[in-house]
Amino acid sequence: MVIKKQPVISWLLTDNAKEFIGKLKIAESDNNKNNVYLYNSYLKLAKIRAAKPEWGVPELVMPSFEKAMEKGGSAFNKIWNQLFNDFSQQSECGIIVSTLWKCTIVYGFGNKKLFIWLYSNVCGESILRCYCESYVNSSGQIVVMAPYEFVTDACLFSGPDAKVCEYLTNYIVDYVALKKYAPVEKVIVANNSSVKIESVDNKYNPTRKIRNESGQKVIIMDSKWFTKIINDNDIVVRGFFRLQNKKNEDGEWIKELIYVDSFIRHGYHRNAKIEDEV
Numbered sequence: 001m002v003i004k005k006q007p008v009i010s011w012l013l014t015d016n017a018k019e020f021i022g023k024l025k026i027a028e029s030d031n032n033k034n035n036v037y038l039y040n041s042y043l044k045l046a047k048i049r050a051a052k053p054e055w056g057v058p059e060l061v062m063p064s065f066e067k068a069m070e071k072g073g074s075a076f077n078k079i080w081n082q083l084f085n086d087f088s089q090q091s092e093c094g095i096i097v098s099t100l101w102k103c104t105i106v107y108g109f110g111n112k113k114l115f116i117w118l119y120s121n122v123c124g125e126s127i128l129r130c131y132c133e134s135y136v137n138s139s140g141q142i143v144v145m146a147p148y149e150f151v152t153d154a155c156l157f158s159g160p161d162a163k164v165c166e167y168l169t170n171y172i173v174d175y176v177a178l179k180k181y182a183p184v185e186k187v188i189v190a191n192n193s194s195v196k197i198e199s200v201d202n203k204y205n206p207t208r209k210i211r212n213e214s215g216q217k218v219i220i221m222d223s224k225w226f227t228k229i230i231n232d233n234d235i236v237v238r239g240f241f242r243l244q245n246k247k248n249e250d251g252e253w254i255k256e257l258i259y260v261d262s263f264i265r266h267g268y269h270r271n272a273k274i275e276d277e278v
Contacts, residue, residue: 041131
């Protein structure tokens with residue numbers, strides 16, 4: 001897998017804007033109102049960029065991490081209001097390269113709202129395809145603010161009544177919450193370098209080589225902790241009885257009761273067991 005250079009990421013993280021003229025584009029729709037909506041959202045991002053927020057290092061989200069987000073999403077639903085308040089006070093923002101969405105997501109929290117820009121990357125160009133804002137109402141539910149004629153635009157989204165903005169909002173809230181409050185694993189990859197990541201998603205290809213050619217260092221968000229239990233401590237095993245298989249004088253297999261003395265086991269690595277929810 002190669003992390004390629006993306007104009008929108010370089011534009012956000014550098015001061016030179018002229019280099020990206022013609023490489024930052026806006027998806028086109030047959031509905032001119034939607035074109036204006038996307039253009040205004042681009043101007044909003046440009047204004048935020050000019051203020052030089054702390055975007056941090058771009059983060060590549062691995063499938064294992066996204067599975068952990070999906071697993072923990074229901075727990076975060078109960079504290080959406082608190083999360084929006086905390087993230088807004090902390091001015092949380094960032095740049096995500098999502099393997100699930102196959103795109104780049106720029107996000108930021110402020111004034112108890114979440115702001116999201118979604119860019120697709122085609123032939124060396126970054127194309128703005130979606131923008132939305134969201135907040136939590138008095139009932140504790142997330143409300144997404146985007147024109148109905150925009151989210152149902154067949155030129156921009158596949159299928160009628162696409163819920164891309166709702167999915168994006170849940171994705172970002174779950175992502176930031178998991179990143180901040182769970183024991184996640186981060187791997188920093190310098191520009192023009194490679195790293196091998198253990199893949200827990202494909203037993204036939206246990207490692208994935210990731211090459212960073214993005215122009216800046218990238219953080220890989222992995223989650224082996226979600227599928228692996230690692231204990232490197234010495235474990236004292238008390239003595240116990242067990243039935244031992246053995247052959248008798250006639251060559252037949254029988255079981256004999258034996259006693260195993262106490263011993264020390266030096267840790268273990270095993271797959272975690274995922275229990276079904278009751």
